[in-house]
Amino acid sequence: MKLLPFLTLLVTGSVLAQAPINVDNEFAFAAQQYKGMLQSHPDTAKFPQSSKPDGSPDDRNSSWWCSGFFGGSLWHLYQRTNDPFWKEAAQKWTMAVAKEQHNTGTHDLGFMLYCPFGNGYRLTRNEAYKPIMLTGAQSLSTRFNPSVGVIKSWNKFQTYNYPVIIDNMMNLEFLFWAAKNGGDKRLREIAITHADNTLKNHFRPDNSSYHVVCYNPDGTVAAKKTAQGAADNSAWARGQAWGLYGYTVMYRETKDKKYLEQARKIADFYLSHPNLPADKIPYWDFNAPSIPNEERDASAGAIAASALLELSTYGGPSAKTYYQQAERILQSLSSPAYKAKPGGDNHFILVHSVGNKPGKSEIDTPIIYADYYYLEALLRYDAMRKKQG
DSSP, X not given: OOOOOHHHHHHXXXXXXXXXXXXXXXXXXXXXXXXXXXXXXXXXXXXXXXXXXTSOEEEEOTTSTTTTHHHHHHHHHHHHHOOHHHHHHHHHHHHTTGGGGGOOSOSTHIIIIIIXXXXXXXXXXXXXXXXXXXXXXXXXXXXEETTTTEEOOSSXXXXXXXXXXXXXXXXHHHHHHHHHTTSOTHHHHHHHHHHHHHHHHSBOTTSOBOSEEEEOTTSOEEEEEOSSSSSTTSOBHHHHHHHHHHHHHHHHHHXXXXXXXXXXXXXXXXXXXXXXXXXXXXXXXXXXXXXXXXXXXXXXXXXXXXXXXXXHTTOSTTHHHHHHHHHHHXXXXXXXXXXXXXXOGGGOSBOOEEEXXXXXXXXXXXXXXXXXXXXXXXXXXXXXXXXXX
């Protein structure tokens, strides 16, 4: 098992939090890595995902739930640099996933379509992107059953026919966008209903989240399980980050205070957990059995940092804490402990993420969505610093 040099992290941890992150330097490194990524991926049918245990690239096709993150990351680079090179690359990899607009077999169309097309439309107002997103949002909505009140995640999990995972909160932003931009207004109500039932059924008294909630046809809960966490009752780290981000978005889109309250509760659970390391990059599960000899999950840290930055803009007594903790996470991710080797690690930006340890998949490796949310968080952080003067 490959573990981080914890002693180094503890020694340098107090130093990392002192100075602001040099966002220019981090994007320069990201650009260097992703130019290599583009050169090593001439075929747009092979989407960068992670590294295999032997160190070779692990690529996936467009139907994989992560297919939109590479194009989305390229748009982040274009936003930062305004360089036509990144715009052209982003357009190419965005269109590579366009056919998934008709995919009704996944709940992840927000990740797959909104991350690339949404960022591309926001930055360029390319009208060709709009109908693709509207079709995709409609495809996503077919997985909502009004009798159950949530969007079905997988078609089956164990013996259950209506599983819903906390990750699904991340795809609701896509429905809000569509409802505001010419799509069916019902999409907004689907997002709200899903978020409300997830709020009701996914969270424990300590504000941690189950990974999988399985529903009966009448909307009652059949079982509460995990797929990627350490145990059914454990707090899978990336799942907590998905929930934090998702309810922060729900507040942004509705201004309903119950969502803001829930986002803050999740943030407080996450940040105050006794098993959260000093550098604020969580173990892959807060209740993993062999802590501290467990892998970290940089992707969970990156998602949480981006969410905390937005959450900090909504005020409240903990707003400053959320900002400072997000900055601390970004300091850690920007340190040598979590950054890929220049020109190495298959040209990813971050290392030390965990996809699915129980499934023996993507353990202590770079993963594309860690890069995406890291770059997003850096953009948010830089914009907030500039606004603060």
